[in-house]
Amino acid sequence: MRGQSKTQAALFSYIDLESRIPTSHPIRKVRGIVDQALIELEPAFSEMYSAVGRPSIPPEQLIRALLLQIFFTIRSERQLMERLDYDLMFRWFVGLSMDDKVWNHSVFSKNRDRLLASEIDELFFDAIKRQASARQLMSKDHFSVDGTLLEACASVKSFKPKDDGGDDDSDGQNFHGQKRSNETHQSSTDPDSKLFRKGKGKESKLCHMGHILTENRNGLIVEAEVTEAGTSREWDAGTTMLAKQGTRPGRTVGADKGYDTLEFVEGSRGLGITPHVAAKSLRSCIDKRTTGTEGYKISQVKRKRIEECFGWMKDIGLMRKLRHVGRAKVSWVFRFTAAAYNLTRLKVLIV
Template identity: 55%
Template sequence: MISYVSLEERIGKDHPLRKVRQLVDGLLKSMDGEFSQMYSRVGRPSIPPERLLRALLLQIFYSVRSERLLMEQLDYNLLFRWFIGLAIDEPVWNHAVFSKNRERLLNEEVTQQFFARVNQLASGFMSDEHFTVDRTLIEAWARQKSFQRKAGDGTQDGGNFHGEKRSNETHESKTDPESRRYKKGKGQEANLSYLGHIVIENRNGLIREVMSTQADGQAETDAALLMAAKIARPGKRVKLGADKAYDRKDFVTTVRELGVTMHVAQNNKGRRSAIDGRTTRHEGYRMSLSKRWLVEKAFGWMKQTGGLKKIKLRGLDKVGWLVTYTAAAYNLLRIKTLQEKFA
């Protein structure tokens, strides 16, 4: 059967992905120099990095849980083919080939460049004075039984660990050695996890900075310090909101030295807060705390829609670039919405 209707004609003029595709086209065109260096002049042709990035965006947007299912969708979903740039009769890649090319071509450096280009597009919608920082727990792709002694004698295989004292100092996951056992609070289960950290701007809830770390008690403030240094502006006081977990005297003092005023929620339970009335009396402090829901909204989308609730990659490097790329995908959808709102 011969069809005279092109893929372009099959996609509705008002489809939400049309505007996203226009944004992605411009972003990828601006990265032509980086992509040209990735093509090998020998061996079999690889999947173009531009198509890899487009396919990964679709996987995030539509919560496709595996590369195998993504390739299945590409085989029959005309919308997916149109977005990536595949012709209607063009063969789809093998899922293993797709995964290998993704690991070889896409890394933290490329993802950070893409995230930076997305934020250049969003610059007109971003505040440069008011921000919020937070972190979220990302469950690793490893079972509790894989958490075994680092220098085991072979008598314990992790199958029966009841009654055994286990810690990150003496044990590690044999499946994902860079993951760490971590729990959100007292009385909660400790799972093998990573931490994702973001800084959002408080005007429209766009993600300004993002990074991932191993899960430990010091990581949240260490990451916040690194991100605070990036948003600091010489000669201008920047405000950074945060929850009670960041109410630590040494952390607040160090951030202030960077030229950033911390608007943390006070933790006065059995201790003295790191901030006092000189900060809390201002209306700006109350406004900062009222904007904390924006960071929860971003994390909620990244974990439920973007698939970061339980990440399917292993190792901090891979987890880091996927978290960053998911943040870029979130910002792309926000930019589309904001451009339509203020058109």
Template identity: 50%
Template sequence: MKRFADRALVELSPTFDAMYGTAGRPSIPPERLLKASLLISLYSVRSERAFCEQLNYDLLWRWFLDMSLMEPSFDQSTFSKNRGRLLKHVVAQQFFDEIVRQAEALGLLSDEHFTVDGTLIEAAASLKSFKAKDQPPSDTRPDDPGNPTVNFRGEKRSNVTHQSTTDPEARLAKKGRGFESKLAYLGHALMENRHGLLVDFQLTHATGTAERDVVPQLLYDAKLRGFHPRPLGADKAYD
């Protein structure tokens, strides 16, 4: 995995050069931040703070990030400070695309037989923040500023009339009957069936019709990469 990641990051060097200036205090290499994000995902680390603490003594992680034994771990604020810059230059998408190109060059991807599936991605926003759009800010001091008590009994809430005050882009959604509603986004994965590899992933609002709406864009992007998904498997949400 390290070999694939390092090879992809070499291809992104021109992008990194454009992102960072040559003067001022040296920054944490963006390559290291991207590979650290991979480790956080693969090892299900609960937070960036926990990752930085464990990096102080985890030799495998240090090897993966090309860090010496004596080099101090970086602060968790490094992630938040650099995330905006990485998003602005669409670095994560470029990194992903480079990995897909490597898999294709090794003959690991079929140009046919794909499957698309969606998953709800819970937003970092509490249901307590889901308030009426025309509701003025309350002057009442909450009993607990970090987790205020809110009574929604008898109140009908929908995406038409309500909106999260902390994440306005999130939408109220649920997986199906019997599941609780959450503020979420919808992720769409395009998988190659021969080896089960992910070749595209897109994030949309959980509108209720997002599954059907996103398929044309997924197919268009796949064709730009040289893939021709036929047939395309999907569950009934994409009908």
């Protein structure tokens, strides 16, 4: 028998929003982890907001909405608000009811900027990390480190001489054949970005450099930092992140050949950490006393998992082409995206 299509909409709905989300849906596990982390951030939220004045968007809902933007690769706040208006799962995750009005995209962006000017990214990242550590999902002895280029939200045409006071791009200036460097030129759009190229034969781009430290048990991100683009910045950021891990005997760190330098190897050993870097064929800073061990072989296998983090953060987490200007904002978004990646791993690891 053919069913009849009803064109008359029902006036009331007797099914609540909670029951529309399947109990086996992985978003429920993510929501539970996020809610526990937000409880820990309650004192920080209280200090950020005044007790009087017009109520703003609750910071808890802001953070949940930003997480959805990363999880589902939504490039703009306008698209995020549109999705939040009709998607019941989005409404449930953020904490809006069926009848709640969705915010204007400009209002959402203005309230988000308050979070970008705070240390909520570090607090939220640490809160997620503590939950993983409490379940013994993170190794405290064996790590991997690497860095990647983050293309800045600025055009190469904005890379102008530092002593040039004009900012008019309508003069049709031809840059062909001109020598430009970070010492003499600077981006007028994002002054914190640097002109850098990944290797010989590659084009130069305005970039920031993102660094992460992962643990080797489940590949969770332990630390995340953003510096200016530069080869030596990888070694400096690597030792800085390792120094935050405390002192324990028998610790190791795996890395690629780019870290086979005297600065990083000696810096790691100074922290009591054995550097399991991929050895160069000529003039390597490590010898067979390190490369001949079984632990070195394991570290070289485990360190390649760090590329999964960078791949997810760029392809899913909107970090391939940055949407924010300035190293402070880029650092905030980079660390928050790292926390989002850890959430995607925890929903699988937590039984």
